[in-house]
Amino acid sequence: MGRTNVNRSLKSAAPGARSRRALALPLGVAVVAAVALLPSTASARPADPPGASPSAAPAADGTPMSYVVNVRPGTASSAWAKKAIAKAGGTVVIAYDKIGVIVVHSSEAGFAQTIRKAKGVQSAGATRTAPLSAQSDDAIESERPLTAAEAKAAAGKASAGQDELEPLQWDLPAMKADKAHEVSLGSPKVTVGVLDSGVDDTHPDIAPNFDRAASASCLGGVPVQKDDAWRPVAKESDHGMHVAGTIAAAKNGTGVTGVAPGVKVASLKVAEPATGMYYTEAVVCGFMWAADHGVDVTNSSYYTDPWLFNCTTDDDQKALVDAVGRATKYAERKGAVNVAAAGNAKTDLAQDEILDDSSPDDTTPVPRTVKTKDCFDIPSQLPGVVTVSATGAKGIKSSYSNYGKGVIDIAAPGGDSTKYQAPQAPAVDGRILSTLPGGKFGYKAGTSMASPHVAGLAALIKSTHPHASAARVKELMYRQADRMACTDPYDFDGDGKVDAVCEGGKNKNGFYGVGMADALDAVRK
Numbered sequence: 061m062g063r064t065n066v067n068r069s070l071k072s073a074a075p076g077a078r079s080r081r082a083l084a085l086p087l088g089v090a091v092v093a094a095v096a097l098l099p100s101t102a103s104a105r106p107a108d109p110p111g112a113s114p115s116a117a118p119a120a121d122g123t124p125m126s127y128v129v130n131v132r133p134g135t136a137s138s139a140w141a142k143k144a145i146a147k148a149g150g151t152v153v154i155a156y157d158k159i160g161v162i163v164v165h166s167s168e169a170g171f172a173q174t175i176r177k178a179k180g181v182q183s184a185g186a187t188r189t190a191p192l193s194a195q196s197d198d199a200i201e202s203e204r205p206l207t208a209a210e211a212k213a214a215a216g217k218a219s220a221g222q223d224e225l226e227p228l229q230w231d232l233p234a235m236k237a238d239k240a241h242e243v244s245l246g247s248p249k250v251t252v253g254v255l256d257s258g259v260d261d262t263h264p265d266i267a268p269n270f271d272r273a274a275s276a277s278c279l280g281g282v283p284v285q286k287d288d289a290w291r292p293v294a295k296e297s298d299h300g301m302h303v304a305g306t307i308a309a310a311k312n313g314t315g316v317t318g319v320a321p322g323v324k325v326a327s328l329k330v331a332e333p334a335t336g337m338y339y340t341e342a343v344v345c346g347f348m349w350a351a352d353h354g355v356d357v358t359n360s361s362y363y364t365d366p367w368l369f370n371c372t373t374d375d376d377q378k379a380l381v382d383a384v385g386r387a388t389k390y391a392e393r394k395g396a397v398n399v400a401a402a403g404n405a406k407t408d409l410a411q412d413e414i415l416d417d418s419s420p421d422d423t424t425p426v427p428r429t430v431k432t433k434d435c436f437d438i439p440s441q442l443p444g445v446v447t448v449s450a451t452g453a454k455g456i457k458s459s460y461s462n463y464g465k466g467v468i469d470i471a472a473p474g475g476d477s478t479k480y481q482a483p484q485a486p487a488v489d490g491r492i493l494s495t496l497p498g499g500k501f502g503y504k505a506g507t508s509m510a511s512p513h514v515a516g517l518a519a520l521i522k523s524t525h526p527h528a529s530a531a532r533v534k535e536l537m538y539r540q541a542d543r544m545a546c547t548d549p550y551d552f553d554g555d556g557k558v559d560a561v562c563e564g565g566k567n568k569n570g571f572y573g574v575g576m577a578d579a580l581d582a583v584r585k
Contacts, residue, residue, distance in 0.1 A: 206493065229492075250523050316494055449463055450472070450509065
C-alpha cells in the first residue's frame with residue numbers, strides 16, 4: 061500500500077485518544093490503549109450502505125442528543141444562530157462565542173440537517189451516536205498497583221535527593237529528567253492542564269503543585285468548579301491521575317517524581333465517569349477553559365469519541381473536527397502548547413487508507429476503511445498539536461505505539477511489556493510508575509503515558525523561557541531532542557519477523573519524529 065503524509069491536509073508540519081485505554085499485553089501485562097469501553101446500555105443502529113462512511117444516527121423524536129453548531133466567531137453570529145437553533149427545535153447549552161462553537165441539545169430527529177441550512181451556520185453535527193443519559197460509575201481499574209514489597213525495596217535504594225520510589229522510574233533518566241532536576245525543577249508560575257478523567261488534588265504528590273483556579277469539570281461542555289468537580293468520583297478511571305503525576309508529582313522526599321516537579325498541574329475533567337468517553341463538547345470546553353485561565357501546556361492522552369478517525373467528508377464528523385480544531389487553535393493563540401498521544405493500535409498512520417473497525421464506540425461499531433487525507437484522530441492530528449509516540453525501557457518504539465512519517469513529532473517513554481523491554485535494576489517493571497487516587501501509586505503503559513512526559517518537558521522549557529510563545533517552546537523542544545535513527549529491523553518480540561517498518565532519516569522519521577525528548581537541554585539552554 062502506498063504511503064502519504066497524513067499531515068499535509070490538516071496537521072501543520074513540525075520541524076523535524078479517549079484515553080489510550082486498556083488492552084492486554086502478553087503474559088497478562090496491560091497497556092493503556094485506544095480501545096473503547098462500551099457503555100453497557102449501548103444501542104445498535106442500522107449499518108450504513110456498503111462503502112459509506114458511518115455518520116451519527118439521527119435522534120428519534122423525543123430522544124435527546126447533543127450537537128455542536130459552528131458559526132463565525134463573535135457575539136453577533138452567535139445571537140443570530142441561537143434564534144435559528146431554537147426554531148429548529150434545539151436548546152443552547154453553552155456558546156463559545158470567541159471561536160463560534162455552540163453546544164446544543166435537541167430531541168428533533170432532523171435537527172442537524174435543518175440547522176445546517178440556516179444562514180451563517182458553517183458546520184453542525186451530533187457529538188455522539190448514543191442518546192444523552194444519566195451517568196453511573198463503572199470504569200477501568202489500575203493496570204497494576206505498586207506492591208508494598210516493591211515500595212519498601214525502592215525506598216532502600218533511593219539516593220540522596222531522590223524521592224522514595226524514584227529508583228523504579230526508569231523513564232526519568234531515559235529523557236535525562238533526573239539530570240535536569242539538578243538544574244531546575246521548573247517554575248510554579250507554569251501550569252499544565254490535564255484534559256482527562258479527574259485528578260485527586262489531595263494526593264501527597266499532587267497537592268503541593270495543584271492549581272485549583274485553573275481546574276474545572278467540563279462534562280457536558282459546561283465548566284464547573286463548585287464542590288471540587290474536577291476530582292474523580294467512586295470507580296472513575298484513574299487515567300488522569302496517572303498522567304498528572306507523570307507531569308508534576310512533587311519532589312518532596314516521598315512517592316514518585318514528575319518530569320517537571322516544580323510546576324503546577326490543573327485538572328480539566330473531560331472524560332465521563334460512567335463510560336470513560338471523551339466527547340467533543342467536553343474537549344472543546346477543556347481547551348477553552350485552559351486558554352482563558354492561564355494554562356501554559358495542555359495534555360490530551362485520548363482521542364475524541366465516538367470516532368477513532370473523524371472524516372471531513374461526513375457532515376457530522378466534519379463539524380467535530382471543526383469544533384475541536386477551533387478550540388486548540390484558540391488555546392495556542394493564548395500561549396498554550398498542546399500535546400497529545402499518538403495512539404496504541406501499532407498502526408502506520410501515514411498509510412493512504414486505514415481500517416477503522418471500532419467506530420462509533422458508543423453504540424455498535426461499523427467497520428469502514430478511511431482515507432487518511434480526509435480522516436483524522438482528534439486532537440492529536442490537528443494543526444499545531446504535538447503528536448507523541450512511545451518508547452520502552454530499551455529505548456525503541458513500544459510494541460503498541462502508532463507511528464508514521466510526517467505524523468509523529470517527538471518520542472518519549474511510554475513503557476512496554478517487561479518481557480519485551482525490561483528496565484535496568486533497580487527498576488522492576490517496563491511500564492510507567494505514577495500516582496493513583498487515594499494516595500496510591502501504580503503502573504500503566506501507552507502513548508497516554510508518553511504524552512505527559514512531553515507535556516512536562518514543555519513546562520520545563522516554558523520555565524526556562526517564561527516569555528516564549530507556544531511556537532517558540534515547540535521549536536526549542538524539537539531542536540533539543542536527541543536524534544534517533546529508525547530501528548531497523550524492528551522485531552519487538554524477537555520472533556524473527558519484522559513487526560513494523562520505519563521510514564525516514566535520523567533527523568525525522570516515522571517511529572520517533574525528531575527524536576527522544578531531552579529534559580536536560582530544556583533547563584540549561
